[in-house]
Amino acid sequence: MAAPMLRRLCRVPQSLVWLRGSRAVRPGARGMLVAPRARGLFKEFFPESGTKTELPELFDRRRAGSSPQTVYCGFDPTGDSLHVGHLLTLLGLFHFQRAGHNVIALVGGSTALLGDPSGRTKGREALSAECVRANAHALRRGLEALAANHARLFADGRPWGSFTVLDNAAWFQEQHLVDFLATVGGHFRMGTLLSRLSVQSRLKSPEGMSLAEFFYQVLQAYDFYYLFQHYGCRVQLGGSDQLGNIMSGYEFIHKLTGEDVFGITVPLITSTTGAKLGKSAGNAVWLNREKTSPFELYQFFVRQQDDSVERYLKLFTFLPLPEIDHIMQLHVKEPEKRVAQKRLAAEVTKLVHGQEGLDSAKRCTQALYHSSIEALEVMSDQELKELFKEASFSELVLDPGTSVIDTCRKANAIPDGPRGYRMITEGGVSINHRQVTNPESVLVIGQHILKNGLSLLKIGKRNFYIIKWLQL
Ligand SMILES: Nc1ncnc2c1ncn2[C@@H]1O[C@H](COP(=O)(O)OP(=O)(O)OP(=O)(O)O)[C@@H](O)[C@H]1O
Ligand SMILES: N[C@@H](Cc1ccc(O)cc1)C(=O)O
Incomplete structure (x- = not known):
């Protein structure tokens, strides 16, 4: 001072x-x-x-x-x-x-x-x-x-x-x-x-x-x-x-x-347990993309319970009250469609991350929950990394004749030897949401390798590997 x-x-x-x-x-x-x-x-x-x-x-x-x-x-x-x-x-x-x-x-x-x-x-x-x-x-x-x-x-x-x-x-x-x-x-x-x-x-x-x-x-x-x-x-x-x-x-x-x-x-926004949502309680949903991706922010609001969605539409959006009434009337008829939650999520994600962030959140939702290859195909490296946070990311060179098993091994996704081979033949491996059961199949651009030069490899139920192909 x-x-x-x-x-x-x-x-x-x-x-x-x-x-x-x-x-x-x-x-x-x-x-x-x-x-x-x-x-x-x-x-x-x-x-x-x-x-x-x-x-x-x-x-x-x-x-x-x-x-x-x-x-x-x-x-x-x-x-x-x-x-x-x-x-x-x-x-x-x-x-x-x-x-x-x-x-x-x-x-x-x-x-x-x-x-x-x-x-x-x-x-x-x-x-x-x-x-x-x-x-x-x-x-x-x-x-x-x-x-x-x-x-x-x-x-x-x-x-x-x-x-x-x-x-x-x-x-x-x-x-x-x-x-x-x-x-x-x-x-x-x-x-x-x-x-x-x-x-x-x-x-x-x-x-x-x-x-x-x-x-x-x-x-x-x-x-x-x-x-x-x-x-x-x-x-x-x-x-x-x-x-x-x-x-x-x-x-x-x-x-x-x-x-x-x-x-x-x-009013203080609280979690379902009643704790104030924020840094101190360790339950913060961040607005910075590096900490909470647009997809995660969008999903946080899509997951809101039916009994809080109307309140949140009023608090977190600028939608006029009569429009919120209308959304709620639609919602009450078919709550399983989550019309109100989706609108809430879209309005907040757009405010926080812009139209581009909202588009990204919707693409990620399609890619993850609707196994959409079209959505995967237009995703950037950043979006894929945000979506599959736990996924390991490797950059590989596509040699002529690279097969499914070569890919899995280069990405360190399966064990060496017959066990790894069997994981593929027994149906435990998919590339870009499609199961691959022939380990010797040669990778095809447009099918195993997406237009954006990426492949999403999934082993078992939840182990993801993102591969970025170089020199395509
Ligand atoms: N969950 C919440 N609901 C409503 N307002 C909040 C919430 N968390 C923080 N705020 C408000 O935002 C403003 C700035 O808060 P600040 O950055 O100092 O965080 P804080 O209140 O210390 O919370 P924390 O450190 O737990 O995240 C204050 O007016 C605070 O009351
Ligand atoms: N005390 C506020 C932040 C704040 C800081 C300076 C002010 O003048 C006003 C508010 C909080 O911790 O939430």
């Missing part, structure tokens, strides 16, 4: 608060809070007292002199990818953006070094500054890619607000520790900080709580203040585990400026 930026703690001039709000907002924005609420996307509003008038008025575009608002949500780079839990808060931001408001996705390049204790039973493993920097870079790329897909593939022809990615390292790295404690620290009351649920539960735990973790809420409160001061941001969005931190921000800003700000939470 270095520069004394905090001396600027003061009442925020209105002109500055609205500085960024110069763009016209579409009239439909007046239903802004009602629509996501009807979808079940907004769970709690803070402070409760503001929910009836102040907050709706803030987003009511019919009011004379009203301007676009700025809303933010923070993401700590404690991992190198966003996940499905984060996606929900991002959808919250996108709904504001679609209604013409400006949104900020804040990467917590500094807060991640402390580790948020909210909702956790023990402290996070400390991460090196270098690791956090690399993660922050990856999250920024992920956020920008999602915002670009959103703008490119889900535009509705109406003027939207801006989407900005910031990193709180930009202001915390400038801070001088003693200066920060003296100016900011003086405005927080220990009693209030100690009363937070996240602090209480951790203080009672056998491991206790570190000062760094305890101080976390002060940094998040300062972020809110900073964004209020510099971007006119009056609303912070977060998962429902963030309410305590949001309250600290509200109290700090209110104390310093006399202005009202607000918090909105989204």
Whole structure:
């Protein structure tokens, strides 16, 4: 912490608060809070007292002199990818953006070094500054890619607000520790900080709580203040585990400026066991292709149970509610077709991985579950590797006269000697989803070797080998 930026703690001039709000907002924005609420996307509003008038008025575009608002949500780079839990808060931001408001996705390049204790039973493993920097870079790329897909593939022809990615390292790295404690620290009351649920539960735990973790809420409160001061941001969005931190921000800003700000939470997405879906529980479904392929993401949503699919369609897609009703009517008639789950999976995969990612997920589904050779034939090396994650991959040169058994041996797929030979004759081997029982058959391009120069070798029920033929 270095520069004394905090001396600027003061009442925020209105002109500055609205500085960024110069763009016209579409009239439909007046239903802004009602629509996501009807979808079940907004769970709690803070402070409760503001929910009836102040907050709706803030987003009511019919009011004379009203301007676009700025809303933010923070993401700590404690991992190198966003996940499905984060996606929900991002959808919250996108709904504001679609209604013409400006949104900020804040990467917590500094807060991640402390580790948020909210909702956790023990402290996070400390991460090196270098690791956090690399993660922050990856999250920024992920956020920008999602915002670009959103703008490119889900535009509705109406003027939207801006989407900005910031990193709180930009202001915390400038801070001088003693200066920060003296100016900011003086405005927080220990009693209030100690009363937070996240602090209480951790203080009672056998491991206790570190000062760094305890101080976390002060940094998040300062972020809110900073964004209020510099971007006119009056609303912070977060998962429902963030309410305590949001309250600290509200109290700090209110104390310093006399202005009202607000918090909105989204429900926490949980697994079937009820655990929050995310890094900490080790059950995250990632948005980064290298960690969870488009096919796996697609399948995660196709597998959702009938009793949660309608809720997820409302939460994770922009489909209008009447269209969701219609999809559900079709679904109820023939649930085994999984029409609703497939639509949900398609919408989310398109948002996260673009049209190309959705096409890839569908190709992989065809290739794996419908044994489609056409689908295999147009797959790239990357898709095949993603699809058959456990498969070994070899690059082989196709010599003239290469037979089925030569191929199996070169790929180290069968044992040497008669046992390997028998595995083929007894029907345990298939190439490109077709059983091959003659070990001496010579490979035929177009049948054993696909147009894309690949062969998918399967031994037994689940051992896959991908072969890329060189110099065809
Ligand atoms: N499963 C979830 N459902 C809804 N919101 C979530 C979920 N997981 C994370 N979030 C929200 O996303 C935002 C960023 O979270 P962050 O990156 O700090 O992860 P986190 O909450 O620490 O979770 P974890 O480390 O367990 O993945 C927060 O507002 C958080 O509440
Ligand atoms: N505390 C949030 C992330 C965050 C970081 C900085 C903020 O200003 C806001 C939110 C979480 O761990 O989920």
